[in-house]
Amino acid sequence: MNEQRKDILDMLAAGKITVDEAEQLIAALERDQPPVATLPEARPKGKPKYLRVLVDTLEGGEPGRVNVRVPLQLLRAGVKLVALIPPQALQHANAEMHKSGVPFDLTQLKPEQLEALIEHLDEMTVDVDQPDAKVRVFCE
Template sequence: MEEKRKILEMVRAGEIGVEEALELLQALEGPGPRPSEGLLRVHVDARDGGKPVRIRVNLPLALADLLEAFLPEEAKATLRGKQVNLREVLALAREGAKGRLVEVQAEDPEDGPVHILVEVA
């Protein structure tokens, strides 16, 4: 588990790319059945200080734990405010859930509408 965390930290720091990280993670797992090769997609549309924020993150499920590093604090706060536990959603995705896992439309009192979509393709 510690080796996987190190690989994810290397991706976060920009030391290695996603493809290289996938190869390393697969090498750690050794022979045997491979986990789902699904893709986790996250779309966030919001405003921050009046400026539009549009985030599109597409991650292989093997790297889903990196999602929190890409999401702005406003998006995380909106999810928490709607009682969405991001870690539980990611666990569902790793267990094989497909399609839309979360879709939140909310109104930020300062910046206006927020739309967040998390799906597995």
């Protein structure tokens, strides 16, 4: 509550002005104040805290939805832990992932690359093979 509004309410409480006069004064205060910008574009973006994956699909005529929210601190910690894994174990993990159809090389995962990805991953839509499915990946 601003100081002028408080003064008006104090005068009303003390019986110095009537309720109608208080309403008129408060209305005049509101007219004199500049409008406050509340558009999301007017606010600076904060540091993202979560990686969000949303999947909307119609499978068998039924709508399906996946909504995953992963804390970015967990991803950062995971990337840092990769540095502690012995090279032989990384090679074995990479080989198993390739066998499972996941062509990902853990040895190429670096913390500074993750931060760059987070900075640039404002919002991205991923196309999938099904025409009735939509996948969105973004940071919030």
